[in-house]
Each structure stands twice: as C-alpha cells, then as structure tokens.
Amino acid sequence: MSATTSAPAGAATDRPSIAVENPATGEVIGHVPDMTAEVPSLVARARAAQSGWAARPIAARAELMHALRRWRDADRARIVASTIAETGKTYEDAIMNEVFAFADALAYWAKRGEGHLRDERVRPSGPLVLGRRFVVRRRPLGVVGVIAPWNYPVTLGLGDSIPALVAGNAVVLKPSEITPLTTDLVVRGFREAGLPEELLLVATGRGDTGAALVDHVDMVMFTGSTPTGRKVAARAAERLIPVSLELGGKDPMIVLADADLDRAANAAATWGLLNSGQICMSVERIYVEEPVHDAFVDELVAAVGRARSRGAHVPRPGDADVGSMTFPPQVDIVERHVADARERGARIHTGGRRGDGPGLWYEPTVLTGVDHDMLCMREETFGPTLPVMKVRDADEAVRLANDTTYGLASSVFTKDLAKGEAIARRIHAGSTAVNDALLQFLGRNAPFGGAKDSGVGARHGAEGIRKYTEPQTIMVSRLGLKRDIGWFPNSPRVSRLLERGLAAYYGR
Numbered sequence: 114m115s116a117t118t119s120a121p122a123g124a125a126t127d128r129p130s131i132a133v134e135n136p137a138t139g140e141v142i143g144h145v146p147d148m149t150a151e152v153p154s155l156v157a158r159a160r161a162a163q164s165g166w167a168a169r170p171i172a173a174r175a176e177l178m179h180a181l182r183r184w185r186d187a188d189r190a191r192i193v194a195s196t197i198a199e200t201g202k203t204y205e206d207a208i209m210n211e212v213f214a215f216a217d218a219l220a221y222w223a224k225r226g227e228g229h230l231r232d233e234r235v236r237p238s239g240p241l242v243l244g245r246r247f248v249v250r251r252r253p254l255g256v257v258g259v260i261a262p263w264n265y266p267v268t269l270g271l272g273d274s275i276p277a278l279v280a281g282n283a284v285v286l287k288p289s290e291i292t293p294l295t296t297d298l299v300v301r302g303f304r305e306a307g308l309p310e311e312l313l314l315v316a317t318g319r320g321d322t323g324a325a326l327v328d329h330v331d332m333v334m335f336t337g338s339t340p341t342g343r344k345v346a347a348r349a350a351e352r353l354i355p356v357s358l359e360l361g362g363k364d365p366m367i368v369l370a371d372a373d374l375d376r377a378a379n380a381a382a383t384w385g386l387l388n389s390g391q392i393c394m395s396v397e398r399i400y401v402e403e404p405v406h407d408a409f410v411d412e413l414v415a416a417v418g419r420a421r422s423r424g425a426h427v428p429r430p431g432d433a434d435v436g437s438m439t440f441p442p443q444v445d446i447v448e449r450h451v452a453d454a455r456e457r458g459a460r461i462h463t464g465g466r467r468g469d470g471p472g473l474w475y476e477p478t479v480l481t482g483v484d485h486d487m488l489c490m491r492e493e494t495f496g497p498t499l500p501v502m503k504v505r506d507a508d509e510a511v512r513l514a515n516d517t518t519y520g521l522a523s524s525v526f527t528k529d530l531a532k533g534e535a536i537a538r539r540i541h542a543g544s545t546a547v548n549d550a551l552l553q554f555l556g557r558n559a560p561f562g563g564a565k566d567s568g569v570g571a572r573h574g575a576e577g578i579r580k581y582t583e584p585q586t587i588m589v590s591r592l593g594l595k596r597d598i599g600w601f602p603n604s605p606r607v608s609r610l611l612e613r614g615l616a617a618y619y620g621r
C-alpha cells in the first residue's frame with residue numbers, strides 16, 4: 114500500500130494530520146486528519162440524516178445491509194490488503210476475522226435485527242392495571258458514537274456500527290489513530306453501494322477526538338482498554354447518556370488432568386498467539402492440573418514452535434501464523450511483563466525477546482514457574498505470551514482463574530463435558546468455552562460482553578441491538594368508563610371495597 118493522505122469523505126481540509134505506519138515494516142502508509150474540531154458538525158450532520166433513516170421500515174434498512182455485504186465481498190482483496198498493511202496481521206487473520214467476521218455481522222443483523230426490535234405486547238401484570246393493554250416499542254437513540262480500538266478495526270468498529278444503523282440510528286465512528294485507513298476504505302465503499310452519506314461518518318483523530326464525540330452523541334459504544342473505558346463512562350455520566358463498554362481481559366484457560374492435551378495445547382497456541390496475542394479475549398494465562406503439567410508444557414512448546422512468524426513481507430494464504438505487534442507501546446508492555454517474570458524466577462521455554470526490526474515484533478513466549486505476584490498473571494499483557502501455572506486441582510484452578518479484576522472470556526479443557534460445564538459456571542466471566550476458546554464471539558445469537566472490569570453491557574443477541582434503542586411503553590386503556598374505580602373523588606365505600614379486594618388478591 115502506498116502512502117496516501119486520506120481525508121474521510123466530507124471532511125474539511127487543512128487540519129493537522131496523523132501518520133499511519135505499517136507496523137510490520139515501519140513504513141508510513143498514509144495520513145489522516147485530526148478531526149477533533151469537526152466533531153460537533155459531524156454529529157449535527159448525522160443527526161439531520163437520522164430521522165429520515167429511522168422513518169424507513171426496518172426491512173428496508175436490513176436490505177441495505179445485505180447490499181453492503183455484497184460490496185464487501187466484491188472488495189475483499191482491497192480490505193484484506195489494507196487491514197494487513199495497517200495492523201501487521203497474517204492473511205488468515207485479516208480474511209477470517211476482519212472480512213468474513215464482518216460479513217457475518219452484516220448478515221446477522223440484516224436477518225435478525227427486525228426480530229430483536231419487534232414491538233412486544235405485554236400482558237398486564239396484576240389487578241392494578243386491569244383492563245389496560247401494553248405494548249413496548251423500541252425507538253432509536255439518535256446519533257451513536259462508536260469508539261474503536263486498533264486490534265480489529267473492521268470487526269469491532271464497523272461491526273458495532275451495523276446494529277446501531279439497523280436500529281435506526283446514525284453513527285459517527287472514531288477509529289483508533291493507529292488503524293484508521295481500512296475503516297475509511299470500507300465506509301467509502303458503503304457509500305458507493307448505497308448507504309446515505311451522512312448516516313455513517315468517520316471522525317479520525319486521537320483520544321481527544323473520542324472524548325469530543327462523547328460530549329456530543331446520544332449514546333457511546335466503546336471498545337478499548339479499561340482505563341480509557343472508565344474515562345468514557347465518567348464523561349458520559351455527566352451527560353446522562355447510555356454507554357456500552359467492551360474492555361480489557363486477562364483470560365484464563367484451565368486444563369484438567371483428563372483433557373486431550375494435544376487439543377488443549379494447540380488451542381492455547383492458536384488463541385494465545387493469534388494477532389500476536391493482541392485480542393481482548395486471548396488466552397493470557399493457563400492453569401494446568403499437576404499430573405499433566407509437564408506433558409502439557411511439552412505439547413505447548415511444540416505447538417508454539419510450529420507457529421511461523423510472517424516477517425516483513427506481505428503475507429500470502431497459508432504462509433504464516435503469527436503477525437507483527439501493532440501498537441508500539443504494546444511491545445514495551447510485553448517486554449516488561451516477561452522481564453518481571455524472569456526476575457521473579459519464571460522459566461522461559463521459548464521466545465522471551467523482541468524480534469528483529471524494522472517493524473514491531475515479539476517472539477512467541479512460553480513461561481512456567483509463574484505465580485500471581487507476577488505482572489504476566491495479573492495485568493493484561495496483550496502480547497504473544499503464554500504463562501503456565503501448575504495447580505493442585507480444579508478448585509485451585511477456579512480460585513486462581515477468578516483472582517483477577519477482569520472477567521471477559523475463559524476456557525476449560527476436560528473430556529468430561531458435564532464437569533467442564535460445571536466448572537464454567539464457577540468462573541466469573543462474560544463467556545466460557547469448554548474444549549474451545551474465543552469462537553463464542555461469533556455465536557451472534559448469544560450476548561458477548563465482559564463481567565467485572567471487562568465491561569458493561571454486551572454486543573450480539575437481543576442485547577446487542579436493543580442497547581441502541583430506548584424502550585417506549587404504550588399503555589392503552591380499554592375500559593372506556595367516564596371515571597375509573599379509584600379516580601377522584603375518593604369515596605369511603607369504594608376505598609373499603611378496593612382495599613378488601615386487593616388484600617384478598619395479594620394475601621393469597
């Protein structure tokens with residue numbers, strides 16, 4: 114990809130610009146403007162377009178999402194190339210987890226959005242509302258600000274914009290300053306495919322741009338780190354606007370003595386190293402029952418050894434497994450966590466150092482002899498490290514898995530599926546996989562979100578679209594009386610009768 118200066122469509126010119134680098138090579142591949150000053154006008158434009166969009170039948174909005182999916186399919190190669198260039202991903206990560214995962218989002222919300230938002234008829238709940246009919250309708254919130262991280266700009270930033278649009282909102286999307294190019298490419302393509310221009314606007318910039326967005330929109334969908342999520346929530350609270358927060362994780366994997374160790378080790382290597390471990394729900398720490406600890410570590414080291422780094426060249430299908438790191442400070446964090454573990458006595462079986470530059474690389478790393486005093490077991494690493502800790506039994510594994518402020522995803526490996534599910538229920542996390550990991554994200558009929566410091570709210574399923582609406586309850590009185598029982602003026606006889614009747618009803 115050659116260096117370009119890309120001004121998101123409709124943006125003013127002559128603003129400070131931000132350079133975007135290819136993290137696998139260190140080359141500058143583009144520039145985007147800092148649009149902080151334009152945020153109020155972007156939101157105003159989106160607001161002006163929103164009411165017409167909300168007035169369209171939801172089936173028409175869904176049909177447009179199918180058209181956008183077809184555009185995305187036709188332009189697959191450009192999206193893959195752009196994603197790889199700005200994130201340093203492998204070919205498979207870009208095509209599966211950005212292009213096809215996003216296609217899945219478009220297909221899901223186009224097909225299921227209407228069902229999740231349909232008016233609900235609600236039965237009167239008791240005698241106090243006898244003779245009334247209730248219907249709950251979902252009204253869009255207006256302009257949704259979507260703030261996205263750099264690890265999956267398409268799947269997360271654009272993916273979270275789709276249900277907001279299907280629900281009848283307009284969206285102003287702020288991609289990370291590290292990875293804004295593919296977002297802009299896709300949004301331009303969507304306009305060619307028929308999306309009305311003002312409905313999905315992109316505000317490129319840094320943290321200040323995100324903060325400005327929170328000050329103007331009607332709802333915020335934020336994905337990013339827990340510290341930034343707190344700031345966003347505090348700012349949104351001042352304005353009393355709803356927020357949905359998808360935040361960091363420190364996801365545990367538990368390997369029980371009866372597990373298929375091959376499968377567990379391959380799962381740990383794949384889901385701990387994919388995107389160089391820069392996934393909110395990466396396997397970040399592993400607890401293994403004592404009798405199989407050493408055998409598991411052998412399998413894991415072998416599996417990690419089979420994972421090939423993509424290097425600085427443009428990856429092709431099947432030629433690599435692990436991409437570069439994407440965000441320069443992230444490499445420093447990984448280095449700090451590994452150095453801390455080493456100083457406190459952990460053993461490094463493989464990796465344990467920065468890869469050779471140019472570009473941002475860290476070698477896939479397996480650590481043993483770790484404990485909960487170490488940074489690598491307590492703080493989000495967001496890198497290609499797999500620390501393994503020996504545990505006495507399942508109870509100790511569950512206790513340690515829950516010994517964290519985070520609660521995003523988690524996994525348990527055992528051949529006894531009932532036991533696996535029972536242990537899953539004891540882990541305090543938004544999701545748990547048994548003999549698997551991470552793929553629950555793509556089960557879109559089920560909510561995906563974080564417990565504890567990993568988030569508030571959920572994406573996917575009914576919650577994943579209803580959060581972009583506010584319920585309006587409409588109560589229709591069917592009695593048609595001039596004056597209902599209990600209306601003014603009160604009378605001793607009616608009051609006594611009412612009291613007696615209700616006491617009998619509630620005292621049953």
Ligand code: NDP
Pocket residue numbers: 260261262263264269287288289290291318319320321322323324325327336337338339340341342344345359360361362392393394440493495521563567568
């Ligand atoms: P950050 O929290 O640093 O940034 C997220 C987004 O917020 C970026 O667009 C950033 O802009 C913007 N931002 C920064 N400061 C503010 C502010 N004060 N107000 C509003 N917006 C602001 O996260 P990262 O981009 O580093 O992403 C990595 C983190 O995201 C990890 O913790 C990871 O676990 C989490 N994550 C969670 C997911 C989930 O589903 N739970 C999924 C993916 C990632 P800019 O980048 O331009 O500074």
